Amino acid sequence: MKLISNKSLLFTSLILLPVNIMMMFFPLVNILGYESSVINGILFFLLVGFRAISFSSNNIISAQDYGNHFRHNITFVLIMLLIPLILGIFSTILFSECPLSDGILFYLVIAIPNILFGYTIGLFISQLIKRFRYITFVAIFFLILLIPLIEFYFHPQVYFYNLIIGFFPGTIYDEDMTVDGLLLSYRILQLAFFIALLFISHRIFSRSIKKSVSLIIVIATVIVFFFIKPFLNYSTDLNRLEKSLKGKIHTEHFEILYSSSIDNNAALYLAQLHEYYFEQVIQNLGIGFNEKIISIVFRDENEKRKLIGAGRADIAKPWLRQIFLNYPTFDETLKHEIVHVVAGKFGTTPFKVAENLNPAMIEGIAMAIENDYDGFTVHQMAKMAFNSGYKISIERLFSGLNFFSNYSSISYIYAGSFIKYLSDTYGVAKLKQLYSDIDFYKYYEKDLSKLEEEYKLFLKNIVVEQNINTAQLYFGGKTIFKKHCARTAAYKTKKAIYLFQSGKYTEAEASFHNVYKYSGSYQALNGLLNSSIKLKKYNSAERYFSSEKNKFMGSPYKYNMELLLGDLYVLNDKIDSAKFYYDSLIVQN
Template sequence: MFYLVITVPSIIIGYALGLFSIYLSPRFSRLVFLSIFILICLIPIIEIYFDPQIYFFSPLIGFFPGTIYDEGLSVNTNLLIYRLINLLYFSIIIWVIYKSKVLKLKKVIIVFLLIALPVGWFVLSPFAGYRTTLTVLQSELDRKIISDNFITYFPSGMDTKLVKNIILHQEFYFKEIYNQLSLKPKDKTVSFVFSNNEQKKRLFGSGNADVAKPWLNQIYVQAGNYDRTLRHEIAHCFSGAFGTGLFKLASGFNPMLIEGFAESRDPFYDGHSIDFLLYQAMKAGYLNNPYEIFNFSGFFNRPSSVSYIFSGAFSRYLIENYTFEKFQKFYTTGEFNNIYGLQLNNVIDNFKKELFSRNYTYNKSIADYYFGRKPIFTKTCPRFISDRLVEAWQLFEKKSYLGAQKIFKQILSKSNDYSAITGLIEIYKKQKKYSDGITLAESYITSFEETPYYWNLSLILADLKYLSGKVDKADSIYNHISESKPNRDLTFAANIRISAISKNHSLQSYLLGSDFDRFQFLKNLNSGGYIYFTFPMMISFSEFLKENYDNFLKNFNMQIKVSNYESCYAVYSLSKYMLKNFDFIRARKFAALALRYDEDNDLKLLLKDNFALSDWLLKNGDRILKNIDSQLSN
C-alpha cells in the first residue's frame, strides 16, 4: 500500500515538474527544476522550524511522522487524500501545459495560477489537518498557566491535579538544571501538554516520543509521561542557550551530543541511574566500541537505550571532570581533541575505568532486559506490523476475539512479534484455553532469550501454568524471575505471586479479576503484616481506581520500618505518591526515611533525587499551587 501511495504519484509529480521547468525556461530548464525541487524541500523545514509540529506532508515523500522511533505509521485517510490532491494538481500542470496553445492564455497567467494554487494550499492546509500552526494548537490546548519559568498549555478537561503536578515538576527541574549550569533560556519555556498519544500524534506528529525544540524554547509532552521525560526535554531547551546554528543544536546535528547533554541532566532510566545501567551494558558486551556512537549511523543503528544511556553518562562525566565550559565548546564545534587537548579514545578508556571501579553488582539479566532488543532499522516490516497490531488490539477491546485472533496469527506468520503473542494468549485466557496459551508461550520463549520479552513472557507462562493447575511449575518460574531480578517491577510481580502461594492464597482473583479485585487481594495479603514489595502495585491500583488519598493511607497504620531493599523502595514509592497528592510535609518525611537504607549505590541516587524534589516542593510547592489555583479559577 505504501509503495502504491508514495511511489506511483511520484512518477507523475516528477514528470510534471520537468515539463513545467521546460515550459517556463527551455534554456535554463535544469536550473528551474533544481530551484523548484529545493523550494519543495524547504517548505517542510520551514514548517518544522516555525510551527509547533514535527510531522510534515510533502509531494516528494508523501508523509513523515516526526520521529524514526514511531513505528505506528499507516496509510490513513489523510495521506490518501493528500496524495490524491497531489495527483490532481500535478495532472493539472501537465494538462494546462499541453493545452496552453488551445487555451490561448499568456504564459505569465498560467505560471501565476500554477503558483497561486500551492500558496493557497499552504495557507489553508492547517484548517484541513495537514499543518499545525500555533493558532490551531492553542485552539485544542486551550488552557494556559503562567508560572515562574513556564507558559504551559493544556486542553480543557484535563485533570487539574495532573496539571498541577506537571507544573510543579517543571519548575523543580528548571531550578535544578539552572543551579547545575548557571545558565538558562532567555525567555519562559513554552510547554505543550497533550492528553494522550493520539492527540499528540495528530497535532504534533510524534505519538510515542516526547520532543523539545530548543530554537523555539518549546517542549511537547504527553501528560502521562511527565515523571519520565519532562526533565530530559527541559534540558534540551537549556542547550538552546549555547547551541549553534538556526536550530540551536550540536555541531553537525550530532545525536550523541544532543541527546547526551539532555540525558546527563536527567540521569535516570526506569528508576535506575544511567551509570548503573551503562555498567551492566558494557559488562554484558552490549557496547564493545563506544566510539561508534559518536557518528550518526552508529548512534541509531543499535537499541536506543544503549545510545542514550552511554551518551548521557559520558556527557555527565565530561561536564563533571573537565568543566561545563569545555563541554559547551565541544557541543558547538564537535572538535574534541582541540577543545580537551586529549584523544577521545583515551578519555573513553578513562571513563570506562572509572565506571568499572564503582561498587555496582553485575547482573546479566538486567543487561538483557534493558538492552537486548532490536533497533527499528533491523526489525521485520515494523510499520506494517505496528499498523496491524493496532487493528488487532482494537478488535480485542471490542471483544471481537475471532477477528483479533486472525490478525495476531497473520502477524506471527511474518514475525515473532511479542505483542501479537501476548494478544493471542489474552484471547486464549478469555476462552479459558490455558493449555493453548502454554503451548504458544513455550514455542516462542526461547527465541526471546537475552531480551526483556523473555522475562515478560516467563511471567505470563507461569500465570498460565498456575491457572491450568500446575502450581509447582508456576512457582518454579516465579522463583526463577525473583532470583534473577531482571527488572524491579517484574521481580516484585513474581514476589507477590510467590508470597500468595506460600500463604495458600488463591491467585485466581489476582490473575483474572478486575483491578478492584486485585487491589483487594493485595490489601488482604498485607493484613497479617506489611509485605513491602506489594506497595508500588497497591499505589498503582489506588491511582487507577481514584481512591481517596486519606482512605488509602489508612492501609498503612502500622509502623513502617526501613531495613532492606524492598522496604526502602516501598517507602520511596509512598513518598512519590504523597508528592502527587501535595502532601509535602509527609512526603519529605518519608523521603528522608527511605535514605536510611544505603546498601545499594544505584538506589541511593534515586532516593537522594526524590529527597531533593520533596524538600524543594516543601519550600516552594504551596506558593506555586496558589498561583495555579488563581489562574484556574479565572
C-alpha cells in the same frame, strides 16, 4: 524518436535496476514498503521530469503531439513502474514473510503519483522557458523537498506531508504507519492540481493563455495551499494546538498547553514539576535562562501523533523553546526535554543544538543532566551494560549518525554517562563550549580516543549490583532496522489491540496470530495469548506459548514471557510448574 526512446529506457533501467537490487541487501528497504516506495518515488519524479523535458524539446511540434504525449511514453512509464514493483515483490517474498498488500498500497499512494507530478512539472517548465530547463527542474525538486524543513522549523510539528515524499511520521522510533484517509485525501488533492496543471500546459502550447498568467495562477495556488494546510490537518501550527488541547496554565518560566482531559489538580502538579526540574537544570548547567518555555502536554501518544507526529517519542525544539510530552509518562521525560531547550542557550546551528546536529552530544548532555534512568544513575546503567557485554565504541558513537545504529537505550546511556564524566571531571564550562564546537582536543587537550580510555577506566570503579537479567531487560531490544515488517506489524498490532479492548476476542486472536506469523513480535504474541485466555483456551495457549518462549530468551521480554507462562500454568492447575517460573523470576530479580 525511436532512438531517443530506447536511450531513455536504457538510462532509466540502468538507474532503477541497480538501486533496487542494492536495496534488497539493506534493512527496511529490502521489502516493498514505505521506505522503498519513498526512494523509488524520488527516482520516478526525477526520471520522468527529465524525460518530459527531453521529449517535449524533440518530439512535440503540434497540438496533436502534445495531446498524445502520454501515449508516446506509455512503454517508458510501464517499464519504470514494473522494475521496482517486481523486484520489491521478489525481495519481500525471498527475505521476509511480510504481507504484500501493505507494501503495494504504499507503492500505489507514494511512488506512482510522482510519475504524474514529475512529468507535469517537466512539461510545464518546457512550455514556460527555452533555456536552463533541466536546472530549473532540479531547483524545483529541491525547493519541494525544502518546504517540510520550513514547516518543521517554524511550526510545532515533526511530521510532514510533502509532494515527493508523501508523508513522514516524525521520528524513526515511530513504527506505527499506514496509508490512512488523510494521506489519501492529500494525494487526491495533488492529483487534481496536477491534472489541472497539465491542462494549463496544453493551453499555453495552444497559445490560449499567456505564460505569465499561468505562472501567476500556479504560484498563487501553491502559496494559498501552503497557508491553509493547518486548516486541512496537513500541518500543525500553535493556533491549531491551542484549539485542540484547550487547557492552558502559566508559571514563572513556562506556558503550558495541555489536553482538556487532564483535570485541574493534575495540571497544577504538572506546573509545579516543570518549575522544580527547571531549577535543577539551570543549576547543573550553571546558566541563566529568562525566556519562557512552551510546554505542550498531550492526552496520550495517539493525540500527539495526530497533532504533531512522533507519537511515542517525547521531543523538544530548542530554537522555538518548545517541548512536547505525553501525559501518562511526562514525569519520566520532562527534565530531559527541559535540558534540550536550556542547552539551546549555548547551542549552535539554526536549531540551537550541538555542532553538526551531533545526536550523541545532543542526547548525551540531556541524559547527563537528567541522570536518572528508571532509578539508576547513568554511570550505574553504563557499568551494568558494559559488564553484561553490551559494549560500544564511544569514538564511533559520537561520529556521524552511528548513534542510531544501536538499540536506543544503549546509545542514550553511554552518551549520557560519557558526557557526565567529562562534566564532572573537567567542569561544565568546558562541556558547554564543546557542545557548540565539537573539538575534544581543543578543550581537553586530548583526542576522543584518549578520553574514551580514561572514561572506561573510570567506569571500572563504578559500583553497581550486577544482574545480567536486569541488563537484558534494559538493553536486549532491537532497533527498527533489525525488526521484521516493523511498520506493518506496529499498525496491525494497534488494530488488534483495539479489537481486544472492544471485547472482540475472537477477532483479536486471529489478528494477533496473523501479525505474529510474519513479524515474530512479542507484542503480537502477548496479545494472542491474552486473547486466548479471555476465550478460556488455556490448554492451547499454554502449548503454543511453551513452543514459542525460547525465541525470546535473549530479549527484554524474557521476563514477561516467564510471568505469563506461570499464569497459564495456574489457570491449568499446574501449580508446581507455575511456582517454578515465579521462583525463577524472584531469583533473577
